[in-house]
Amino acid sequence: MSEYAVLGKRLPRVDGPVKAAGTARFTDDLSLPGMLHGKILRSPHAHARILRIDTTLAESHPGVRAVIVGEDFGDYRYGLKPDTRDEYPLARGKVRYLGEEVAAVAAVDEDTALEALELIQVDYEVLQAVTDPEEALREGAPLIHDDKPGNISVHMKTSFGDVDEAFRQADYIREDRFYSQSVLHGFLEPNAALALWEAPNRITIWASKQSPYFLYRNLSNCFNVPLSNVRLIQPYIGGGFGGKNGGYPVDFCAVMLSKKSGRPVRIVLTMEEVLSSHRRRHPMIVWLKTGVKKDGTLLAHDCRIIADGGAGTGVGPSTIANAFYFLNLPYVVPNVRFDGIRAYTNRPISVAQRGNGIQQIRFAADVQLDMIAEDLGRDPVEIREKNGAYTGYKTTSGMHVKSCGLRETITEAIRAAEWETHYRPWREKMHEPLGRIATGVGIACNSFESGARLTGHNCCTAVIKVHEDGTVSLLTGSTDSGQGSETVLAMIVAEVLGTRLEDVFVPQTDSSVTPVDPGSFGSRVSSTAGNAVLIAAKDAKQQLLKVAAELLKADPDTIEFRDRKVFVREAPERSLRFRDLARQTVAWGSGTTVIGQGSWGQSIPPLNFETGEGDAGGAYSFGTQAAWVEVDTRTGKVTVPRMVVAHDLGFALNPLAVEGQHEGSIAGGVGHTIYEHCVEENGQNLTPNLTAYGLPTVYDLPEEMVSLSIETIDPVGAFGAKESGEGTQVSTIPAIVNAIHNAIGVWITDLPVTPEKVLKALRDKKAQARATTEGQP
Amino acid sequence: MRLKKFEHFEPRTLSEACQLLKEHAGKAAVIAGGTDLVVRMKYGVTTPEYLINLKKVEGLSSINLVGENLHLGALATLTQVRCSDLVRERYPVLAESALAVSAAQLQNMGTIGGNICLEPRCWYFQQGSSWRQARADCFKNGGAVCYMAKGSTRCYALYCGDTAPALLALGAKVRLVSPCGERTVPIEEFFVDNGMRHTDLQPAELLAEVILPGPGAGQHGTYLKYRKRGALDFPIVGVAAVITKESTAASRLRIAVTGVGSSPLLVVPPADFPAGSGLTHEMINRMAEIARKQVKPVSHMEVSPSYRKELVGVLVRDALEKLAGA
Incomplete structure (x- = not known):
């Protein structure tokens, strides 16, 4: 018998059937009697002063119930930290990107609301826009926020160890520039909110949020309403990936329109609105200088980045900090210097997106590691094994690695990839003619924070109610935005109480009912909320145990809960059904209600946005990926027929869910590497629809995806679990780029890897080779 | 919306x-x-x-053999076309091209007539009204500029239909009906290289059916589509090639390209091409080069004109190599 009755099993997710059947209700499926439809007017300019907004025509349009502009929100601004609050619910005085929200209308139906938008007159004085982050940082560039000189949104400069000395000691130094492009979240449910204002000061809002308690605080501040009066109910969510963390104009406008009209108001963005003006991943330029010893031992990184932040800061400080943290892992780098700037530009705001700053930096560092291996004639596997972090390692910046299976992930990944059979270094292949289809393999490693620790509220809380029929409700503020946490958290309850997964119900987040929670970001739910749930379940079990001990006339320590039964361990015939215990408990003595409670948070200091000293998360996952590529040497097209993931995730709470996460990360990573790119002209997105933007389809993903879990049983996470989602997306990119080099001998350092770039690189290489040959005497 | x-x-x-x-x-x-x-x-x-x-017009979606010719009603859906035994047996290249259109759902709705008449596309023109407000109107929307080819005096929207090149290569004709009567013209005469008006349809004229000449004793064809993703996308370049045996000593080659101009383009092989015995390696290379030189694409969808030209050469070569091996 396995140690666990429920955990570690491949159980299908509990929200699967309703989603597959189409009966799951998303925000757009909800309505209230008398509900109005809201629409948002957006700026047609990337940078302009608003001279005048005239809403009189729109207000008198039949069917229109409310029109709002920036002034309706007073001076309210929002943002991650007090010094970064630079976003407005509706633009005030100026618009800073094309598509920024300027006014909103609520009307009896969508058509009327759209008609009313056309009746709003806005006079703009167009200002010079700056859409390139390097240009934005130049002296004399147009200023985007008057109080942010130099267009600097975030600047983090830090150093650990003695970098200059390390470079003096280095046998080999390499310096490269990398670029990671603008990528969208790609969730299929557009942002949406249904709000109801009840006088004098009560807000109820159904909104598509992966971290609903951000918005709960935002709304309390914005509308000056006590938190107890903000009721945020979380319907099913059609994906978030970092693009549904905080409050956005759609939420604030729905509430304000409801307040002004006295009616419930629903706003559902169109896909065009989401793709053209909602949040996206930070484009990033990375200059990375790395020093190594002859044998490939890493000595130092000196890294400078410029991130394109768009017109607001959002969670930008965490993105820049993450870029720094993950210069320090997954490899041992004793000396690290970092200068990271996040520039304001007249573009939509960059925020977190599955990996939040870590993809960009690991793409650079892991590709450069392969370049170094190639330059030194070293093996890419060996150089990773040599430099890999290990259990007990503390980075020069103070990150504590409490469990680390990096080496095992390398071993398992190359075993599954049959690396020895397929890999031949480029230097051995380079003199052979390239066929029409060139094949190559590449590997890359990753590490990721398991449970990010932001400033402010950090812990997760769970409440468990045992019903008298033996079923259980789990109240948690942690949101399942599609990652499967509802299933995994319910499995933890079922494991501890000895019930089955189907006996546990997890109602969706409701801020009036469920405990406050930081949110679903930084890969924190399974490990952090998981621990809170574990404590709460144990608490409930203790309460039940007291009654069970009396009923079974046994010492509580000898009693076991398993598969809906409660029994004496050494004498299993002395047992009762869990449901009978639950019923008898209700009637026991003067009557008992079993409510278990637990809270848990990472006991580490908050993220240090200034120096980056200390930990980025409660634990760190590690992983290795091997990618196969096929490059069509005539068209330049790259395909990835096969991908192997080996992931040290501590413990696989539900292996089926883990596979889903790995496959999702591969899809995101393949999209980022090869297919996705917001093409823009003067701040205008030319690809605001799903035909032009080009998310990879099922035909474009690896036909074979191998997912291997390496279990290291972490001392921090619930049951030893660490994150299992975001880390894999991090190494997908360098694994593919390294495989492309192995196939055709060129390094693509500028994402995405378009066929045209590949062809050009091949041609340049040929020309260079010719020039070299001709230059010889 | x-x-x-x-x-x-x-x-x-x-x-x-x-x-x-x-x-x-x-x-x-x-x-x-x-x-x-x-x-x-x-x-x-x-x-x-x-x-x-x-949709309510009688008989407009039928696929019938009339003598040696196949008549395809303009309202036949792409699914109907690609699943028709007559099409699959006699003109597999057409079935191939219908299957290459977007995805199954669209093939179930879209018709062969509609796919032939597909409006030329451009990502400056096919956008919502608030998007278009951010810049001056282009030709398509009543303005006087083409953002695909700045400084030009015409609209360069790209023709992106998949079935048209197959039909061109097969030597199809289209029957057009108007209040004044009807006319049947070779499909290459139906298209006009003009982003504003890419067909020769006259006012009040309708495309009623497509007529394919019999494949004869030996015909081979193929349609190769190059696109960004494995489904959904319009072609960046599409090439159809058909070789028809006309006698024991002579065969006729027809090649048509889509995605390179405001109409599909028929690439004309030199008069001596191919000489009866079949396609040699040299002939294939020569033909690819001719095709590459004949197209004059503009920059669009992140694809430069030179890359698009290059793709035409690659696809023509691939198509002919496939036919030579068939």
């Missing part, structure tokens, strides 16, 4: 449909599957006051 108000007609005969078109000249649009038109209407770039729906 709001549609402007329009009146909807469901004529039962072609002549009734033509009559309606004539009555509402300039203000009417013809709808069949709607996969192209409705999207443009939602964007607000096409705003017909009258919609003439052809």
